Amino acid sequence: MAPDPTPIPGHKAVETLVAKLRRRQIVGSRQAALETVLVLRQVVSKARFSNIQQLIVIIREAGRRLVEAQPKEHTVGNTVRRVLHNIREEYHSAVKVSAPTSSRNVYTISKFVLQGQPRKQTVGAPKSETTATLKEDDPDDPDSFARGIKPILMEAIQDVLDELETVYDNVSKTAKDHIHSDEIILTIGHSRTVEAFLKSAGHTRNYTVIVAETAPSYSGHDMARALSAAGISTFLVPDSSIYAIMSRVNKIILGAHAILANGGLVAITGSLLAATAARAHSTPVVVCAGQFKLTPLWNLYHDYGALDFADPSSVLGFEEGKLVERVDVVNPYYDYVGPELVDVFITNDGDHPPSSVYRLIKETYDDDDHEL
Amino acid sequence: MxxxxxxxxxxxxxxxxxxxxxxxxxxxxxxxxxxxxxxxxxxxxxxxxxxxxxxxxxxxxxxxxxxxxxxxxxxxxxxxxxxxxxxxxxxxxxxxxxxxxxxxxxxxxxxxxxxxxxxxxxxxxxxxxxxxxxxxxxxxxxxxxxxxxxxxxxxxxxxxxxxxxxxxxxxxSRGESGVYVLDPNTHECLHYEPVVGYPATSRVTMPREILAEHPEVEVRYxxxxxxxxxxxxxxxxxxxxxxxxxxxxxxxxxxxxxxxxxxxxxxxxxxxxxxxxxxxxxRSYDAVSKDILSRWTFPLVPDDNHPGGHQYEHLRGNKYIAKDNSVSLSRTCKIGNNTLIGSHTTISANASVHASVIGQRCTIGPGAILRDAYIFDDTHVGAGAVVEGSIVGARVTLGDGCRVPRGCLIADSVAIGANAKLRKFERVSKKREARPQAAGDGSDGDDEEDSDSELEEVEANQEDAAQIIGRDSNALVWPHPSPDDDEELDERESFYNQRLMRIGDTASDLELSDGGSTTSASETETESDFSGMHGLSRTSSATSASGPLSSAVDPSAETSAIHTLSSAAAETEFRSEVAQSLERAFAEGHSVDNAAVELKTLRMASNVPLRRVREAVVGAIVDRVPLVPGDAAAQRAEIAKIVRRWGPLVDKIGGVDPVETVEVLQYHCAAAGPRLPLFAQVLAQLYQQDLVEEEDIRAWHASPAARGEGVKPGSALLEGLKKCWAIGAKMIEQFESEEEEESEEESEEESADEKPAREAPAAKPPAKEDESESEEESDEESGSEESEDAPATAKPTAPKAAAVSSSSSQTSKPAQTESEDSETDEGSDEFVSGEEEVSAEAPAKPTTPAATVSSAPSAAPAKAAAESSDESEEDE
The missing domain is CATH 3.90.550.10 (Spore Coat Polysaccharide Biosynthesis Protein SpsA; Chain A)
Structure with a gap:
């Protein structure tokens, strides 16, 4: 089935999500990822296909629509890639392609060097093979393949969903190894992951958090409220004093909107300020983020618009009539923080330095899905 | 799922x-x-x-x-x-x-x-x-x-x-806006006054009962x-x-x-x-475009959720370039801030584009300058052309070196010759091809015909057009509007006012500043500026006195006095009309609703306050009752019949105010000597029909008007009023003892002893106080915040309690928690201080003139009260 304009199965759900993403009715990386999984599950359950390639084309088509709708919610694309990856994997294990799939997840640098891009081969190989249990392209019963494999695929999608649902817990599992008693931690913005991480550390450790208020969204206020409600000693400071207090800070914990392939990250505005100040004081910078934020893109820092410029009203009120006419106000929502400013990423898949993010990405997604 | x-x-x-x-x-x-x-x-x-x-x-x-x-x-x-x-x-x-x-x-x-x-x-x-x-x-x-x-x-x-x-x-929009009068708490729009930019509006009137009914108002411009x-x-x-x-x-x-x-x-x-x-x-086209480009409409911005479905890339300085790589920008062209360039558009060398929007498939010639220009799709701008502050339609060709100064509107498909120099605010459209076709269009409907006739007019005035639009042009130059030809237009569409809505027009030569600016300042700042507020209310009251303005529903005696003065003639006419109308209704047996509608219309026509209507209706009902002297029971039956049939009309004339009804009834009975005895029975009947409640009778009884204040002493009217009032007192007395049958019996001997009746009011006030005190106490127990409401319920005239009173109640709160014994005493202290501090605070909000009067003297007692509660705290 060629990628023709015939409507994607579950078309309506896709279009609804597209509209919501465009209108920013769904914001936040986890929320977007969750909605994407739900829609993809619907697409798969309604899809009609007689071999795996057709299904993949369908999913990619749906994914492309979603990503185009809102290229700035990177987790949408990531989730689509993840689902594709899991589907392929389940498919391969289902049709029991012996050799390549068994070593599929075992990746080392050395193997990488030796094999080049093993993924291409493994994906290409099973196309011709058929097994007794699952027969592709059955001319008598074109739906038999779909019937046979759908339960497995739904399970694969469920895995992605489960991972998203447990991501906070898994990220904060190791919190007490990173935060020690009597430390002073600085954070910025209101990232749920960071909040869960700090709260989890708060169960066992007695430490202090300084929250930068994160103008102009002032999401730091919510963060400070949430943390102090959990019994953690919390200070709220203006963004301008980040540098001044940096000498007292033991560690900076940042949330991320997206982690890029080069080890840099897109995070709420002010993060760059904090990370740069930390560099000047050699304070370690820790980034807490779920694996679903790993994004196989690396050139975003060239892209001015990627910082997502929101409306200027939180910087300059619309009622300042005369000023509005004469002043150009910009209100970037995100900062790009380069890999050289980050010390470690804490994910639900373990801790990684920025230099190995590319490897995580290789493991998580298939190469040929990078461009949807 | x-x-x-x-x-x-x-x-x-x-x-x-x-x-x-x-x-x-x-x-x-x-x-x-x-x-x-x-x-x-x-x-x-x-x-x-x-x-x-x-x-x-x-x-x-x-x-x-x-x-x-x-x-x-x-x-x-x-x-x-x-x-x-x-x-x-x-x-x-x-x-x-x-x-x-x-x-x-x-x-x-x-x-x-x-x-x-x-x-x-x-x-x-x-x-x-x-x-x-x-x-x-x-x-x-x-x-x-x-x-x-x-x-x-x-x-x-x-x-x-x-x-x-x-x-x-x-x-x-400066040419078309409005003054809003809002209640800041409920956001109810109490009054709206449309305002045009020219001629400058120097004052706004609003009905003054707004100020009487709402303790706080915002006047927003x-x-x-x-x-x-x-x-x-x-x-x-x-x-x-x-x-x-x-x-x-x-x-x-x-x-x-x-x-x-x-x-x-x-x-x-x-x-x-x-x-x-x-x-x-x-003008707002220009402004909204700029707002979109500077992202005020986020997420409805070109690079995010463009309604047309186009994809744009957002570059530094709010420049938006179509994303599909089809835009060709010359290496030497200059693209300024706040610019949008549609797909397949070419911008040639040395062209400069500032704060402009360019459609799809346009070509901008070498060295052309666009500033604040809006160019629709498929338009060609020639080399060296200059377009400023103008809107250029689709498929337009602007010749090389032509100049389009600010304010021009160029319609679709117009071609402007090379080196043409348009005047400011020029409006240009395309010549129609041939007559027959136009006639065919015209058959489509009025609107097209309409524009046809307009075009013909335009076509008639094309003498000097050629020099303006250059040779090889297919354009018609529209005549400049002049201030003289707008007799038939309303003020919004008048020439000068339209200038305020025109793109590129600064309107700096228009006389907008003088009277306009001072008033607009006071209009916008009235929230904090009491004197401005005062000025406004004064003008409004002045108008309501001079002309028959619609400040109708106001029971207070003074306003009705003003009305009597101003529209006496209209009222006499109204009175006779109402009498006739009611006579008809009674005679022909109209339904209550129909009669009510008729009365409403009459009232609108002669513009009289509601009270007059009420007087007329109550009067008519009372006069309708046939007098049956001697036979009390028959009389009662007659009254019941009439009131049951027509009583509901009293509440349907446009407003329900039972207290006023009783008052009106009293005055009417007192004035018409022979019907004085009917007062008690009619009142009792109204009460039985639920048109008047027990509280209403009490409220009437307590009002100064019921006691005949302001009526010339010694007159027959006052005598009658006093009698009625005494009857009322008796009735209230009976409410208290709750023996209604007796009340009817006794009220028949209406001329009887006034003594007990006079004692009743003397006994009454303390009883009421007891009531309110017990209310306070219960409020005290339920929590100190509750006490804010107490003054409002106990004394309807007290201004609504505000934040200060709660703070004062907080000061005495610790004492309460410390000692249960002194609770009641403190409670009453606190109550007083709370109420008085409210009125002391009121001048900050410029809207309750009544409160300001009482503010100065009451501040001191408030303090004293607060001190006394402090003292009692120390005693503990």
């Missing part, structure tokens, strides 16, 4: 599974965009490369509207085609769009509303917008607030969405009218009933608020975050 996303979406938009409907008035009903709108409806003009209609649809879709009716008149088939071909008509959008073509005789939004009414398409509360709206306001939130309000107040028929801005904001109205179902029917309503603001809102017959209220929703504005004229 799967359908969750869609159905969940619908649910939080329209609770109770109601479909949220919207009506778009796609016609502008004016000619401000001529000649751009020759051969094209205004809602299909592009702004930032998407049609205005698309922006409107997107704004509504954002709010979760599911069903949209598009009311179109001019070029309806174009609008219909545009809707059919757009992405909105696809089923996946979840929108149902129904174009409705109205009759050609539709000349105002009011006509369109009447059309909506006749179509019977509206089933529930709906959103009414114009077809030129750009907004990212959460209208669903406004609808929710509106519905919530409707649940408690059925008369809140409309919620207008307004946005705060400065009085001189670029997006705010800094709102952008977003033209988003959440209306209830009865709004179209109101338009139907009032055939002269044309404009929604100037006629409908103004009419509803000033009418005391409709008893409807209009509310405002002041948008805090979000953007909404309409493209009502070329």
């Amino acid at each position: 799967p359908p969750k996303s869609s159905s969940g979406n619908e649910k939080d938009i329209a609770e109770e599974d109601e479909v949220l409907q919207a009506v778009i008035l796609a016609d502008s009903f004016n000619k401000r965009f001529k000649p751009l709108t020759v051969g094209k409806p205004r809602c299909l003009l592009p702004i930032c490369n998407a049609t205005l209609l698309d922006w409107t649809f997107e704004s509504l879709a954002l709010a979760g509207v599911q069903e949209i009716f598009v009311i179109c008149r001019s070029y309806a088939d174009q609008v219909k085609a545009a809707i059919r071909d757009s992405k909105w008509s696809k089923p996946s959008t979840g929108l149902k769009i129904v174009p409705i073509v109205t009759a050609k005789e539709t000349f105002s939004p009011g006509d369109a509303m009447r059309d909506i009414y006749t179509h019977q398409i509206i089933t529930s509360d709906f959103v009414l917008v114009t077809g030129d709206l750009v907004s990212n306001v959460r209208i669903d939130e406004v609808v929710r607030v509106h519905k919530e309000r409707r649940r408690t107040n059925k008369d809140a028929i409309m919620t207008m969405v307004v946005k705060e801005s400065g009085a001189t904001h670029r997006t705010r 800094d709102f952008i009218d977003c033209s988003i109205d959440v209306c209830s179902v009865e709004v179209p029917s109101l338009f139907q009933d009032n055939f002269d309503y044309g404009d929604i603001r100037r006629d409908f809102v103004y009419g509803v608020l000033t009418s005391d017959l409709l008893m409807k209220s209009v509310h405002c929703y002041v948008v805090k975050d979000g953007y909404a504005a309409r493209v009502a004229d070329t």
Whole structure:
């Protein structure tokens, strides 16, 4: 089935999500990822296909629509890639392609060097093979393949969903190894992951958090409220004093909107300020983020618009009539923080330095899905 | 799980599974965009490369509207085609769009509303917008607030969405705006006064009962009218009933608020975050374009959610370039800030583009300069041409080196010759090809004919056109409007006022500053500026005294005195009319409702206060009772018959005020000597018919008017009043003992002893105090905050308690918790201090003149009271 304009199965759900993403009715990386999984599950359950390639084309088509709708919610694309990856994997294990799939997840640098891009081969190989249990392209019963494999695929999608649902817990599992008693931690913005991480550390450790208020969204206020409600000693400071207090800070914990392939990250505005100040004081910078934020893109820092410029009203009120006419106000929502400013990423898949993010990405997604 | 996303979406938009409907008035009903709108409806003009209609649809879709009716008149088939071909008509959008073509005789939004009414398409509360709206306001939130309000107040028929801005904001229309008088607590719009920019408005009047009824009012002259109205179902029917309503603001809102017959209220929703504005004229076209480009409409910005579906890349300095790599920018061209360039456009060497919007497939010649220019699709700008502050239509060719100075409007398909120099504010459209074709167009309908005649007029004046538009031009130059030819236009469309709405016109030569600026300052600052407020209220009272202004429902004696003075003649006429009307009603046995309608009309016609009507009705009822001297039972039966039949009329004449009814009854009986004995029985009968409650009788009895204050002593009237009052006292006495049968018996001996009656009032006040004290005590126990309400309930005249009183009650709170014993004493202390501090605080809010009078003396006792409670605390 060629990628023709015939409507994607579950078309309506896709279009609804597209509209919501465009209108920013769904914001936040986890929320977007969750909605994407739900829609993809619907697409798969309604899809009609007689071999795996057709299904993949369908999913990619749906994914492309979603990503185009809102290229700035990177987790949408990531989730689509993840689902594709899991589907392929389940498919391969289902049709029991012996050799390549068994070593599929075992990746080392050395193997990488030796094999080049093993993924291409493994994906290409099973196309011709058929097994007794699952027969592709059955001319008598074109739906038999779909019937046979759908339960497995739904399970694969469920895995992605489960991972998203447990991501906070898994990220904060190791919190007490990173935060020690009597430390002073600085954070910025209101990232749920960071909040869960700090709260989890708060169960066992007695430490202090300084929250930068994160103008102009002032999401730091919510963060400070949430943390102090959990019994953690919390200070709220203006963004301008980040540098001044940096000498007292033991560690900076940042949330991320997206982690890029080069080890840099897109995070709420002010993060760059904090990370740069930390560099000047050699304070370690820790980034807490779920694996679903790993994004196989690396050139975003060239892209001015990627910082997502929101409306200027939180910087300059619309009622300042005369000023509005004469002043150009910009209100970037995100900062790009380069890999050289980050010390470690804490994910639900373990801790990684920025230099190995590319490897995580290789493991998580298939190469040929990078461009949807 | 799967359908969750869609159905969940619908649910939080329209609770109770109601479909949220919207009506778009796609016609502008004016000619401000001529000649751009020759051969094209205004809602299909592009702004930032998407049609205005698309922006409107997107704004509504954002709010979760599911069903949209598009009311179109001019070029309806174009609008219909545009809707059919757009992405909105696809089923996946979840929108149902129904174009409705109205009759050609539709000349105002009011006509369109009447059309909506006749179509019977509206089933529930709906959103009414114009077809030129750009907004990212959460209208669903406004609808929710509106519905919530409707649940408690059925008369809140409309919620207008307004946005705060400065009085001189670029997006705010200077030529057409309004002064809003709001109650800051309920956001009820108490008064609306349309304002035009020229001639400068120097004063605004508002009915003074607004100040009497509302302790706090805001007078606002800094709102952008977003033209988003959440209306209830009865709004179209109101338009139907009032055939002269044309404009929604100037006629409908103004009419509803000033009418005391409709008893409807209009509310405002002041948008805090979000953007909404309409493209009502070329000036706002410029302003809204700039707002979109500087991202005030986020997420409705070109690079994110462009309603036309185009993809743009956002570059530093708010430059937007089409994303598909089809734009060709010369290496030496200059692209300034706030610029949008559509796909397949070529910008040649050394051209410079600043703060402009360029459509798709345009070519900008070498060295051309565009500044604040809006160029629609497929237009060619020649080499070295200069376009400033102008709108250039689609498929236009501007010759090399031609100059388009600010304010020009160039219609579609015009060709302007090389080196042509247009004058400022030139309007140019294309010559029609041949006559027969035009005639064929004309048969389409009035509107086209209309524009035909206009074009003919234009064609007649083309003597000097050639020098302006150059050779090889196919253009017609429209004559400049002059201030003389607007006799037939209303003030909004007058020449000078239109100048304030024109793109590129600074209007600096217009006389706007003198009187206008001082008043507008006091209008905007009245919240903090008491003297300004005072000035306003004074002017309003002055007008109400001089002319028959509609400050009607005011029971206080002085206002009615003013009315008696001013419109004595009208009143005598009214009185005779009412008497006749009632006579007819009684004689012919009309239903109460019909009689009420007749009275209402009469009252409107002669513009008299409600009290007069009440007097007339009560008088007529009393006079209607045949006197049966000697036989008390028969008399009672007669009265009961009459009151049962006609009593309800008293409450149907436009307002319910039983206290006034009793008072009126008293005065009438006292004045008409022989009917004095009837007072008690009629009152008792009114009470039995539930037209008058026990409290009302008490309230009447306590009022100074009931005791005959202000009436010349020694007159027969006063004597009668006193008797009635005594009867009332007796009645109250009987209420207290709750023996009604006896009361009727006794009241027959009406001439009897006045002594006990006179004692009753003396005994009464303490009883009342006891009551209120016990209330205080219970309030005390339930919590100190409750005590704020106590003064309001116990003494209706006390100003509403405010924040200060709660703070004062907090000061004495520790004492309370420490000692249970002294609680009651402290409680009463606190009560006093609370109430008095409220009035001390009142001058800060400039709206309660009554409070200010009492403020100065009461401040000291308040302090003393606070001290005394402190002392008692120390005692513990």
